[in-house]
Amino acid sequence: MQRTLVKHALNSDREIEAIRIQGWVRTRRDSKAFSFLEVNDGSCLKNIQAVIDAGIPGYETIQSAATGAAVIIDGRLVASQGKGQAWEIVATSLEVVGEAPDTYPLQKKGHSLEYLREIAHLRPRSNLFGCVFRVRNRLAKAIHDFFQERDFVYIHSPIITTSDCEGAGELFRVSTLDPAKPPMQDGKVDYTKDFFERPAFLTVSGQLEAEVFACALSNVYTFGPTFRAENSNTSRHASEFWMIEPEMAFCDINGDMDLAEEFVKHLINDILENCGEDLELFNKFVDKELIERLKFVLDRPFQRITYTEAVELLLKSDKKFEFPVEQGANLQSEHERYLTEEHFKCPITVYNYPKEIKPFYMRSNDDGKTVAAMDVLVPGIGEIIGGSQREERLDALKANLERHNLSEEDYGWYLDLRRYGTVPHAGFGLGFERMLMFVTGVGNIRDVIPFARTPGNAEF
Amino acid sequence: MQRTLVKHALNSDREIEAIRIQGWVRTRRDSKAFSFLEVNDGSCLKNIQAVIDAGIPGYETIQSAATGAAVIIDGRLVASQGKGQAWEIVATSLEVVGEAPDTYPLQKKGHSLEYLREIAHLRPRSNLFGCVFRVRNRLAKAIHDFFQERDFVYIHSPIITTSDCEGAGELFRVSTLDPAKPPMQDGKVDYTKDFFERPAFLTVSGQLEAEVFACALSNVYTFGPTFRAENSNTSRHASEFWMIEPEMAFCDINGDMDLAEEFVKHLINDILENCGEDLELFNKFVDKELIERLKFVLDRPFQRITYTEAVELLLKSDKKFEFPVEQGANLQSEHERYLTEEHFKCPITVYNYPKEIKPFYMRSNDDGKTVAAMDVLVPGIGEIIGGSQREERLDALKANLERHNLSEEDYGWYLDLRRYGTVPHAGFGLGFERMLMFVTGVGNIRDVIPFARTPGNAEF
Numbered sequence: 001m002q003r004t005l006v007k008h009a010l011n012s013d014r015e016i017e018a019i020r021i022q023g024w025v026r027t028r029r030d031s032k033a034f035s036f037l038e039v040n041d042g043s044c045l046k047n048i049q050a051v052i053d054a055g056i057p058g059y060e061t062i063q064s065a066a067t068g069a070a071v072i073i074d075g076r077l078v079a080s081q082g083k084g085q086a087w088e089i090v091a092t093s094l095e096v097v098g099e100a101p102d103t104y105p106l107q108k109k110g111h112s113l114e115y116l117r118e119i120a121h122l123r124p125r126s127n128l129f130g131c132v133f134r135v136r137n138r139l140a141k142a143i144h145d146f147f148q149e150r151d152f153v154y155i156h157s158p159i160i161t162t163s164d165c166e167g168a169g170e171l172f173r174v175s176t177l178d179p180a181k182p183p184m185q186d187g188k189v190d191y192t193k194d195f196f197e198r199p200a201f202l203t204v205s206g207q208l209e210a211e212v213f214a215c216a217l218s219n220v221y222t223f224g225p226t227f228r229a230e231n232s233n234t235s236r237h238a239s240e241f242w243m244i245e246p247e248m249a250f251c252d253i254n255g256d257m258d259l260a261e262e263f264v265k266h267l268i269n270d271i272l273e274n275c276g277e278d279l280e281l282f283n284k285f286v287d288k289e290l291i292e293r294l295k296f297v298l299d300r301p302f303q304r305i306t307y308t309e310a311v312e313l314l315l316k317s318d319k320k321f322e323f324p325v326e327q328g329a330n331l332q333s334e335h336e337r338y339l340t341e342e343h344f345k346c347p348i349t350v351y352n353y354p355k356e357i358k359p360f361y362m363r364s365n366d367d368g369k370t371v372a373a374m375d376v377l378v379p380g381i382g383e384i385i386g387g388s389q390r391e392e393r394l395d396a397l398k399a400n401l402e403r404h405n406l407s408e409e410d411y412g413w414y415l416d417l418r419r420y421g422t423v424p425h426a427g428f429g430l431g432f433e434r435m436l437m438f439v440t441g442v443g444n445i446r447d448v449i450p451f452a453r454t455p456g457n458a459e460f
Numbered sequence: 461m462q463r464t465l466v467k468h469a470l471n472s473d474r475e476i477e478a479i480r481i482q483g484w485v486r487t488r489r490d491s492k493a494f495s496f497l498e499v500n501d502g503s504c505l506k507n508i509q510a511v512i513d514a515g516i517p518g519y520e521t522i523q524s525a526a527t528g529a530a531v532i533i534d535g536r537l538v539a540s541q542g543k544g545q546a547w548e549i550v551a552t553s554l555e556v557v558g559e560a561p562d563t564y565p566l567q568k569k570g571h572s573l574e575y576l577r578e579i580a581h582l583r584p585r586s587n588l589f590g591c592v593f594r595v596r597n598r599l600a601k602a603i604h605d606f607f608q609e610r611d612f613v614y615i616h617s618p619i620i621t622t623s624d625c626e627g628a629g630e631l632f633r634v635s636t637l638d639p640a641k642p643p644m645q646d647g648k649v650d651y652t653k654d655f656f657e658r659p660a661f662l663t664v665s666g667q668l669e670a671e672v673f674a675c676a677l678s679n680v681y682t683f684g685p686t687f688r689a690e691n692s693n694t695s696r697h698a699s700e701f702w703m704i705e706p707e708m709a710f711c712d713i714n715g716d717m718d719l720a721e722e723f724v725k726h727l728i729n730d731i732l733e734n735c736g737e738d739l740e741l742f743n744k745f746v747d748k749e750l751i752e753r754l755k756f757v758l759d760r761p762f763q764r765i766t767y768t769e770a771v772e773l774l775l776k777s778d779k780k781f782e783f784p785v786e787q788g789a790n791l792q793s794e795h796e797r798y799l800t801e802e803h804f805k806c807p808i809t810v811y812n813y814p815k816e817i818k819p820f821y822m823r824s825n826d827d828g829k830t831v832a833a834m835d836v837l838v839p840g841i842g843e844i845i846g847g848s849q850r851e852e853r854l855d856a857l858k859a860n861l862e863r864h865n866l867s868e869e870d871y872g873w874y875l876d877l878r879r880y881g882t883v884p885h886a887g888f889g890l891g892f893e894r895m896l897m898f899v900t901g902v903g904n905i906r907d908v909i910p911f912a913r914t915p916g917n918a919e920f
Contacts, residue, residue: 003710005611005678022710023678024881041709042677043611070881072710097710098852098882105880121873122880124676133677137613144604151465151503153597158911159619159685160632160662160700162918172620172655173639174632174662176689179649182639189639195632195689195699196918202619202634209911209920216584217502217593218465218483225619225684229636229655239655240620249501250463250482250532250557392558413581413920420565420582421484421530422558451618451669458622458656460669460873 001074007043009077010087016077021048021089024125025069025100027108028062035062037094039071042130045277049082050075050089058094067108068100068125113447120451120460128285131278132448135271135440139432142270143223143244146263152219152246157206159225162198163410170229171201172239202227207427208361208414210247211390214425215417221246223432231455235444236381238433240453247427253363253372253389256426257349260376260385261302263430264347268294271439279440287441293379294439296346302376303348307331310350313343328354331375333382340377347378360400361414362388363424374428381438387428394418461534467503469537470547476537481508481549484585485529485560487568488522495522497554499531502590505737509542510535510549518554527568528560528585573907580911580920588745591738592908595731595900599892602730603683603704606723612679612706617666619685622658623870630689631661632699662687667887668821668874670707671850674885675877681706683892691915695904696841698893700913707887713823713832713849716886717809720836720845721762723890724807728754731899739900747901753839754899756806762836763808767791770810773803788814791835793842800837807838820860821874822848823884834888841898847888854878 001020009019023041033054038047050073052059065071075091082088105119106126116123123129147154160174176195177183183193191199206222213220222245229239246263248255271279272294283290305313314325314335319342323332331350340348351374352365362371376385391397397418401408408415436448446452451460461480469479483501493514498507510533512519525531535551542548565579566586576583583589607614620634636655637643643653651659666682673680682705690697706723708715731739732754743750765773774785774795779802783792791810800808811834812825822831836845851857857878861868868875896908906912911920 007611022883024676042613068881070710070883097884098878098880100880103879121672121876122676124673125881130677133615133673134613136616140614140616141604141608144601148601151467153502153594154600155593155910156596156600156685156702158700158913158918158920160687160913160918161920163920170636172634172636174634175639176630176632177639179633179635179637179639179642180644180647184640187640195691195915196913197916198918200918212581212920213584213593213910216484216582217590225616227620231655240618242616416581418558419563420558420560421528423482423530424557450615450673453618453620453656455655456657458618458620458658458660460618460621460623460672 005043006039006041006046006048009048009089010044010046010085012077012087015079019075019077019089021050021073021075023071025065025067025071027067028065030062035065037065037071037073039073040130042124044134045127045131045281046085048087048089049080049085050091052091052094056091056093058096061094061096064096064099065094066100066102066104068104068106069096070098071096113444117446117452127281129447131281132440132442133450135275135278136436136448138271138275139267139436139439140223142267143432145270146266147221147246150219152221153213153217155206155210155213155220155222157203157209157222157224157245159203160196160200161203162196162200163208170231171204172227172229174200174202204228205243205429206245207247207429210245210427211414211417211425214247214249214427215421215423218249219246233455235446236434236437238445238449238452238454241445241449242432244430244432245427247425249423249425251389251426252424253351253374253426256387256389256428257304257351257374260374260387260428261349264376264378264385264435265298267435268298268439272298282441290441297378300346303344303346305348305350306352307350307354307370308352310339313339317343328356330357336375336377336382337379340382341379345379347376350375350377358388360404360406361390361397363391364396364400372426378438380441381434384434384438385428385430387426389424389426392418392422392424394422465503466499466501466506466508469508469549470504470506470545472537472547475539479535479537479549481510481533481535483531485525485527485531487527488525490522495525497525497531497533499533500590502584504594505587505591505741506545508547508549509540509545510551512551512554516551516553518556521554521556524556524559525554526560526562526564528564528566529556530558531556573904577906577912587741589907591741592900592902593910595735595738596896596908598731598735599727599896599899600683602727603892605730606726607681607706610679612681613673613677615666615670615673615680615682616684617663617669617682617705619663620656620660621663622656622660623668631664632687632689634660634662664688665703665889666705667707667889670705670887671874671877671885674707674709674887675881675883678709679706693915695906696894696897698905698909698912698914701905701909702892704890704892705887707885709883709885711849711886712884713811713834713886716847716849716888717764717811717834720834720847720888721809724836724838724845724895725758727895728758728899732758742901750901757838760806763804763806765808765810766812767810767814767830768812770799773799777803788816790817796835796837796842797839800842801839805839807836810835810837818848820864820866821850821857823851824856824860832886838898840901841894844894844898845888845890847886849884849886852878852882852884854882
């Protein structure tokens, strides 16, 4: 018999005479003449209840159908008499495929998130992490859907790279040299002997490569892993995370801000529509204001203010900040969260930042002081999107490279985009896990990644 | 005015009074009173033709609208008088946004693939590579669609890893240690000082991690980059490539072979249905049998034969092989291609391989000699999919680890999947670029990757 997923069984529109469920026992209750098994197969949060009559084949193994055991249950899908479920299985046979001894670490009781991180290979079997990874899947799908519907071309930017998008940043080196005895030349490591015959690193962004493709195919996006070798142990930083970077030719900073807002709302709407059951769990056990906040963000236009206006608002506020507020300085996380959570109480887009605090590739505004950069800040997270219009003017870009002490030679191919048929273009980056934290309410990035990589941690 | 993509303009079902096209000039033809511009914006292979009357604003810049220049053309979309196109633009204004001097490397003439690889930042603007990267996008979409429609959950397996799936293989090391002066302890590199406090590498497969999730969520798949530090300079090997790895709980080798065949056919069918124009270019200029071959594969069931049968067929053939054929030895690429291209003349699935030539995680068959492994071989490529049923029996898996000199300690979490609620499960891996080569006919893997990484090459 073909398997039916629990999700589909529970959504059935009729009784089914012969059905097969395969999954893992969550709980068992025994009485004299029969047992109840709650079975979950990960296809949805809910379990399906199976009534195992003492007379059916396999009942003699019922004691081994303990929490965590894998079972195959054949039977009839019938309307349930019990509360809380529409359908249940009246089993005609039970097979215990894989037992779970009582050392099984996920016995039915609350576990701390810290404990569950240590058993990252088992935590997807818990209610919470089942929800997290189903929503993670749906969010990835919603991202692709958004861009595919809008004729954006998905680009796989390289993971191993010899150029550094930010012109700085802490990088992981990629090498096949013998680390104990690297080949040396004049006191330095001789990278011509390394795999790529030069120093190579893990990418921090696919933006520059996405620009190449936007200048050929018009609208493109990347969705791939990026890396930061920062030694920061916070709840919002991971060393390996996925990023989405759309890039549009013939687009300026306004089109960029429009797309970013439309994108964030599309994702929230998709998750609200398709992950209702999972969101209810988060709303109940993780963040009681989650669904309310998501709907609130969906209903309102994002406020747009310039960096200068943002700093003025911060200077005027009575709030005591740890870091000083001043025109020309970077906005700190506490500043961003004050603006979005306390002042505006809604998502905001801050644009036109001082050029001194931004990377070389951003387009200079006519004031000579600011660049066409923008950040989207949302309540509960802070910065979720950062983007800019790119400098498409060859001379201005060359001047920027010089000002940032970057060599024209290293960026020759990037300059070529401005030498031949240059166009105004713009794009942004969304941290996938940040967005996932926003739509689930989960507070630690380690808990939205299958196997998180952080300083000192790369297990599994 | 809003931009209209060339693709949509050419597919219009009516005249449009006011339309804006933005793109790059492919060719220009001048006469006295007007010029013709062929404009491409990457949204499709075809250009749109614009008639630029000498009287319209911007005509004075027509000489700078050379091949490669970026232009904005406003005008009317009208039925074309010319051959080969249904619609053309009668321009009301022309703006040359970015000029392209005659040093532009993509002047209208044939370029060798080798030359185009050196200008990988410009080649997406060529007809051929526009087609390649549009098909690449569509193939990625078709992959996600296939699994999403079947309730598979997309999993991001880790890129940086401390475990090696194949138990062998050439790995890239990931490190933040100073390569010139690594910290040493007793004559060895002291990895406790490295970022992850142990040796770390780029992943060669997400399979083991996918198994974790299949044993919780039932049906899952990965789609992410994988790495091989092999020093092999062939047309089919890249150091960085994307892989798709579905994994299914409660599934055996037969279900695995069924899914693999359904998957390959789904992808071929999707590309035939949605990339017709691009495929015609490949069929004309790259591989004249391409479309015929794709349709042929789609129409036939894949032949299934055991490894033993395959070797018998090879031994009986008159073909001279470079590598010897014998029972128990690996099938070489030439053997695989003989079977699929010459003997069967269709895709075949070879299964039940000798356990000595396969990794530790594959499930032993009852004969004690073979494992439940399977490879899908297709004409023109050879192996495109490799998969297996996994060893789900704890004792058997432990014995395999020992036989492969792998430690139980390193695989403790993997063994846990067999300790608690173990289930028969199976999966396979498809190399994304191999599949892309198959559906485009492009013969070199370097030409289906935005920026290919191979020994000595990691530019851009």
